[in-house]
Amino acid sequence: MAQVIDGKAFAAKLREKVAAEVAKLKADHGITPGLAVVLVGEDPASSVYVRSKGKQTVEAGMKSFEHKLSAETSEEELLALVKRLNEDPEVHGILVQLPLPKHLNSDLVINSIDPAKDVDGFHISNVGLLGTGQKSMVPCTPLGCLLLLRDLHGSLAGKDAVVIGRSNIVGKPMAQLLLGDSATVTIAHSKTKDLPSVVRRADIVVAAVGRPKMVLGDWIKSGATVIDVGINRTTGPNGKDVLVGDVDYDSAAQVAGAITPVPGGVGPMTIACLLANTVTACCRANGLSEPE
Numbered sequence: 001m002a003q004v005i006d007g008k009a010f011a012a013k014l015r016e017k018v019a020a021e022v023a024k025l026k027a028d029h030g031i032t033p034g035l036a037v038v039l040v041g042e043d044p045a046s047s048v049y050v051r052s053k054g055k056q057t058v059e060a061g062m063k064s065f066e067h068k069l070s071a072e073t074s075e076e077e078l079l080a081l082v083k084r085l086n087e088d089p090e091v092h093g094i095l096v097q098l099p100l101p102k103h104l105n106s107d108l109v110i111n112s113i114d115p116a117k118d119v120d121g122f123h124i125s126n127v128g129l130l131g132t133g134q135k136s137m138v139p140c141t142p143l144g145c146l147l148l149l150r151d152l153h154g155s156l157a158g159k160d161a162v163v164i165g166r167s168n169i170v171g172k173p174m175a176q177l178l179l180g181d182s183a184t185v186t187i188a189h190s191k192t193k194d195l196p197s198v199v200r201r202a203d204i205v206v207a208a209v210g211r212p213k214m215v216l217g218d219w220i221k222s223g224a225t226v227i228d229v230g231i232n233r234t235t236g237p238n239g240k241d242v243l244v245g246d247v248d249y250d251s252a253a254q255v256a257g258a259i260t261p262v263p264g265g266v267g268p269m270t271i272a273c274l275l276a277n278t279v280t281a282c283c284r285a286n287g288l289s290e291p292e
């Protein structure tokens, strides 16, 4: 059976490290990192994420600024809020929770965030910096996956990695990060031919698809590492809601060398990396050396 990669425990350690860095910033420099989260509308999943982001920000000793706007908020109003947050010296990180209601242009809004405060790493400048191997803000979920992989493998150089999914928020930045660590990267998507045989080549599989249990055990090379980013809400045998990943855990765990569970794998890493990015942004804004 595969080793279970305990993202929950890893994320807890990362949050402790962040809290220690925050305490040091306060003690040595009188600076408290601040994170502003903007939620437009009342999407239930987004509301849950925003609540836990606020809670964990405060637990790490940082300032949390929550801006909950109605679903009818105009683009002009949202852009004006982002501008205020860009100019606010107490705010070091800004996150606009996606998806936005359809009448709002997400690209325009994200690209209006000061790239130095773009702790989600979605601003076009940060995307370009990451793609060219320069210092940037790195998207939180792929960063969390990378930290788990580095912890497990040490070096990823020369590993065959297959990323399933090419979204701007997970698949593409994940592929860039793996490439940055000298893995040999294949990006698969809905038009990929014979996906099972592509996946079977991989030493590292990252599944970011949004389809419950799509990746089966017989797609996995023996001993491969499987990182399951998927969060899919389905109905369990007792009629209750259950979360499942994009990987069929039971069959994949028979073959893989290591695997992340859902929940408790990649999920907790995302917010921990968001907190770490906020501290990094705060250090950069104040000309201080960044935490490792």
Ligand code: NDP
Residues within 6 Å of the ligand: 141, 164, 165, 166, 167, 168, 169, 170, 171, 188, 189, 190, 191, 192, 195, 208, 209, 210, 211, 229, 230, 231, 232, 266, 267, 270
């Ligand atoms: P998107 O819907 O934006 O992208 C899904 C990708 O999967 C697309 O590139 C799509 O290909 C590809 N895809 C869809 N069907 C297939 C298929 N049959 N075979 C191969 N590829 C396919 O999703 P996200 O990237 O935003 O999210 C992916 C998953 O990760 C979701 O379950 C989401 O909930 C989860 N997630 C988890 C986070 C966490 O914190 N753990 C954070 C963010 C997301 P194409 O481009 O061709 O359409």
